[in-house]
Amino acid sequence: MNPDYVTFSKNVFIPITNICKNKCHYCGFRRDPDSADAHLMTPDQVSVLLSKGASSRCTEALFTSGEPGELISGALAEISYSNFVEYVADLCRMAIAHGLLPHTNAGTLSCDELRMLKPLNASMGLMLETIASVAAHEDSPSKSPSARLKVIEDAGRLGIPFTTGILVGIGENREDRIKSLMAIRELHLRYGHTQEVIIQPFVPKPNTSMFNHKPPSTEEIQETIVLARRILPPEVAIQVPPNLMPPSLSVPYGASDLGGISAVTIDYINPDNEWPALETLKARTRLRERLPVYPRFILDEWYGAETEELMSKYADEDGFRKC
Numbered sequence: 024m025n026p027d028y029v030t031f032s033k034n035v036f037i038p039i040t041n042i043c044k045n046k047c048h049y050c051g052f053r054r055d056p057d058s059a060d061a062h063l064m065t066p067d068q069v070s071v072l073l074s075k076g077a078s079s080r081c082t083e084a085l086f087t088s089g090e091p092g093e094l095i096s097g098a099l100a101e102i103s104y105s106n107f108v109e110y111v112a113d114l115c116r117m118a119i120a121h122g123l124l125p126h127t128n129a130g131t132l133s134c135d136e137l138r139m140l141k142p143l144n145a146s147m148g149l150m151l152e153t154i155a156s157v158a159a160h161e162d163s164p165s166k167s168p169s170a171r172l173k174v175i176e177d178a179g180r181l182g183i184p185f186t187t188g189i190l191v192g193i194g195e196n197r198e199d200r201i202k203s204l205m206a207i208r209e210l211h212l213r214y215g216h217t218q219e220v221i222i223q224p225f226v227p228k229p230n231t232s233m234f235n236h237k238p239p240s241t242e243e244i245q246e247t248i249v250l251a252r253r254i255l256p257p258e259v260a261i262q263v264p265p266n267l268m269p270p271s272l273s274v275p276y277g278a279s280d281l282g283g284i285s286a287v288t289i290d291y292i293n294p295d296n297e298w299p300a301l302e303t304l305k306a307r308t309r310l311r312e313r314l315p316v317y318p319r320f321i322l323d324e325w326y327g328a329e330t331e332e333l334m335s336k337y338a339d340e341d342g343f344r345k346c
């Protein structure tokens with residue numbers, strides 16, 4: 024099942040805030056607002072990362088965040104904002120000015136918030152994680168499957184190229200994984216907007232209540248990739264992050280994308296899992312660099328209107344990255 028090539032994008036990972044109103048039991052990223060290492064990145068801090076990304080030949084600014092709600096009102100006021108999503112929109116504008124294409128994953132955004140961010144993003148994303156009610160999410164109201172499916176559906180209605188995925192090993196079972204993949208498939212068949220589905224293995228993190236929870240085996244992940252490939256239409260890529268599973272173990276089972284590989288920053292969600300060097304990956308896998316929006320959406324001009332100039336600069340005639 025080896026594809027002709029495996030795709031990836033070159034990104035700079037920008038964790039806007041780690042303050043989050045949810046408390047997912049496996050999450051090592053979130054902080055309470057009064058924690059010593061809680062942060063809301065300032066525009067200057069973001070600008071430094073964007074400059075590094077641009078000078079490292081990245082094309083993607085990956086904006087991620089916890090779901091801070093009102094918890095960051097004070098920190099936002101200090102940088103003269105009153106609304107988090109308006110701040111994210113300005114960071115996207117800053118990324119475009121630096122020559123980088125934004126891809127934002129800022130949690131369960133409302134339809135109006137998605138509409139605000141759409142013109143400023145090449146694509147957007149939100150993990151479904153699982154359609155099951157799992158104990159790991161009992162303190163995380165916005166991890167309700169219906170809330171997340173609504174965001175994915177709203178993105179489809181708005182015509183936003185979208186990345187979603189499932190988190191494997193957080194208390195769900197095989198049937199739940201099938202149901203999660205079927206739900207993603209159903210929305211994609213309705214709106215045609217899913218560019219890729221991430222199969223992300225749960226990794227136990229220190230200082231979390233699931234630190235001693237057994238991670239999924241390699242075989243479980245491989246079986247899930249096979250299931251995903253069977254359930255999802257062929258135009259939807261299967262992504263397995265290479266810092267969580269080597270491509271030699273995922274590509275033969277149906278993975279065809281490695282996701283964003285940051286030349287500049289670590290994976291803040293899995294900080295102990297270093298991205299393999301691009302040169303090492305290239306030596307072992309036939310790679311093809313894409314942009315943060317997949318080629319078919321570029322050819323059909325499905326991307327944020329304000330990213331158009333950069334899209335012409337970076338995309339070749341097939342929708343991949345120009346050399």
Ligand code: SF4
Pocket residue numbers: 043044045046047050051052053088089090163
């Ligand atoms: S996984 Fe995301 S939503 Fe859950 S606690 Fe961590 S940052 Fe918040």
